[in-house]
Amino acid sequence: MKSPLLTIDIISIYKNKLGDLLPLPSRMAKCTPDTYVAIFNIATALAKKGGRLILSDLFRSYDMQAQSHQDYIAGRKKAFSPPPGGSFHEAGRGFDLDLSAIKIPLADFWTIAAEYGVVPIISLPKSNVSEAWHFDCRGSHQLVYQYYIEGKGTNFKPYTAASASAILSIGVNVDSFGENQKQAAIQSCLIRLGKNIGNIDGQIGKKTQKALIEVDIAFDLSNINGMLIQVENLVQQKFPVEFSSPNL
Numbered sequence: 286m287k288s289p290l291l292t293i294d295i296i297s298i299y300k301n302k303l304g305d306l307l308p309l310p311s312r313m314a315k316c317t318p319d320t321y322v323a324i325f326n327i328a329t330a331l332a333k334k335g336g337r338l339i340l341s342d343l344f345r346s347y348d349m350q351a352q353s354h355q356d357y358i359a360g361r362k363k364a365f366s367p368p369p370g371g372s373f374h375e376a377g378r379g380f381d382l383d384l385s386a387i388k389i390p391l392a393d394f395w396t397i398a399a400e401y402g403v404v405p406i407i408s409l410p411k412s413n414v415s416e417a418w419h420f421d422c423r424g425s426h427q428l429v430y431q432y433y434i435e436g437k438g439t440n441f442k443p444y445t446a447a448s449a450s451a452i453l454s455i456g457v458n459v460d461s462f463g464e465n466q467k468q469a470a471i472q473s474c475l476i477r478l479g480k481n482i483g484n485i486d487g488q489i490g491k492k493t494q495k496a497l498i499e500v501d502i503a504f505d506l507s508n509i510n511g512m513l514i515q516v517e518n519l520v521q522q523k524f525p526v527e528f529s530s531p532n533l
């Protein structure tokens with residue numbers, strides 16, 4: 286199956302007329318099961334240190350990401366926002382937080398976040414740097430990131446490849462794969478199962494064929510749907526926390 290999105294009830298920077306903080310608006314308040322668990326574990330750990338995890342953004346639909354990118358291009362939004370297909374926000378795996386509320390040094394927050402598989406997007410813990418507020422729960426898509434870092438895939442930057450993989454895994458289209466969304470999703474699954482298929486490009490070639498056979502899936506180009514369901518099942522068995530509702 287696809288990785289589901291759960292509704293999450295979490296406090297946000299948005300306020301009512303009395304100035305009380307409100308929950309994150311429902312259109313943004315969706316994330317994958319493993320991200321859900323990570324957010325609550327981080328919030329709990331942070332609370333013990335006197336801080337609060339207050340979000341300003343989480344899930345973005347295709348249209349919301351397109352708008353965010355347009356706002357950046359037009360200068361209405363200062364922080365860089367990529368076009369649809371390149372952000373973990375679109376996979377329910379990226380979130381933005383209110384840095385003034387954490388009440389601990391950013392480096393210490395990074396340590397807490399890392400314990401729950403959540404990583405920053407900037408390279409040094411400087412809170413005055415743009416995007417210092419953005420974090421990703423990459424889950425199994427970290428393997429795609431690593432695969433591209435190692436040069437096994439070359440058609441995307443590692444971060445873009447990993448976010449495209451994460452977006453496909455919730456069943457949302459990524460423009461760069463055109464008519465071949467399912468083929469690209471098969472390739473994303475195979476990489477996360479440890480296989481080498483070359484680029485994630487939606488083109489089922491010899492390497493993808495070989496990898497499918499290695500994971501015991503009958504190769505049949507007339508049955509892309511069937512091959513996708515089978516390979517998604519294998520991913521679900523390997524990474525169950527990305528598919529099941531958490532018991533918190």
Ligand SMILES: [Zn+2]
Pocket residue numbers: 342374379380381418419420
């Ligand atoms: Zn962000």
